[in-house]
Amino acid sequence: MVHHRQMSSPEALVGPAVDLDRLHAVTGDMRRAMASVIEGKDGPVRTALTVLLAEGHLLVEDVPGVGKTMLAKTLARTVDCTVRRIQFTPDLLPSDITGVSVFNQDTHGFEFRPGAIFANVVVGDEINRASPKTQSALLESMEERQVTVDGHTYPLHPPFIVMATQNPIEMEGTYPLPEAQRDRFMARISMGYPAPAAELAMLDSHGGASPLDALRPVTDAATVAALVRDVRRLYASPAVRQYVVDLAGASRRSPQLRLGASPRAALHLLRACRAHAALDGRDHVLPDDVHELAVPVLAHRLLLSGEARLAGLTEARAVQDLLAEVPVPARAR
Template identity: 55%
Template structure:
């Protein structure tokens, strides 16, 4: 029995070392394009491996689209970019049935949503009707058209970008849609050394065009399975539930965290632990992904006086909940 347990532990350690190696390979590959933003890159990869969807929200010109393209190029899988505009129709995204005169039948022509990674660029510029076409795909990994449900190929990830500053000609994402994004991240401006590196790179070969895949789709699926196997102690699960309950009682929060938020925080926490080479999760893993996984899921009260933004409110929720302590 002891020998079998030792063999299982050795196999598990080896699997997580492989996970860490592949994770580092993906992040290093993306870093060839996105300079000086290791944290944002790691969160994007964590989102992919946790089988979630990513919302990149930042001002123009900081690399939102480049991050999405670099992540897509790092995986040997299909990916499509859709430029969201006010005249984009749901059928432009999902697909449409075309009548074939030779067979006198309708043939379904799949839209760009039938890809492993879908970049929804400037998602808030499309109408709510078109935005809602993503809801079923993001939640159930399938789309329904003409009364037929069609599964999407695994792995499947939506990476959406939006500019939070410019609001003219945009449609705000509803809470039901925001809640389907596992993580929301901002890239931010680069530091001085990274911006100087960008200037040095200017005029040389386009790093994004020459970026090649470093993992296969099958390896991504294997890594996602490893994420699901990461151990989470009962006390840590209780910590997640306590965080959700604290958000629902917070005086400045009108709409607290949903049960889906708790489930997705657990998935992001497991992916964070696996990325650090561990097969068990800790409270630090929860805190590392907490703001990115939770801040976009709450609604602040209109009468709270603008004292807090969403990130501040989530930080107060974390401060209010005691961290579980391991028992010897």
């Protein structure tokens, strides 16, 4: 039996007024635009928008050819903002990502030439094909939204999101992402194979020109940045915040795991829940939001114990076990 704790009424304790009508209008346009290219994948599209509104970064892991890069490029195309793509290869250098200081003969001084990370939307294709040294070049920018080169720090302007794709680590020529890198990604999703009807529709729509070529921006960077600020203000009751902390704490004590959720994971989960609630038209977070997002936000950060791995347990299953174990705050009547 699931135990419940009492939760205060969200209607009585909401934060400052948020313009949910504007948020719904803009994100609705974005979802429809993305659905015209990514057919039959409403779940991944919604998660991508959730991560964007929550100021996070998204990792899309799946086998080749299921639309990982297309999802990232489609989200980038719906927003009128700066977009850069990084094709991760074994010979990619950290300076290709962050930028480099070069000597200018005319001024007799060094000047900074920004790398590919200086954009609102950065599409990192096959991130786990680069060396760990190159992967680590993303750590500062993803967490602190800045880049330090030769002792000088350069800010990255909002909105800023890294949408990276990777192939399963069992595939040839891949390097597993280190724990610190995985922890920077707010969520990890898989595209999965399309349903037969969606695949048939894809053959028709993508058989000639790509629908991505016809996609036009439906909003701009300034509007998205304003929506992000709105989402930050959505109300999360003390009981919901405690529930998130309890889940993270339970993961650290679980015998199934040798590495549990970090404090950053708990922060990312709450941010994602606020964005998820906003997409549903609510100005407050519910435990349902936590249940919906716990697997994509937490699973990729966890490390299974040797016994759990031998027993065939997955990280996603471990998160589901935690959800079944930790008491849920009761909804207000």
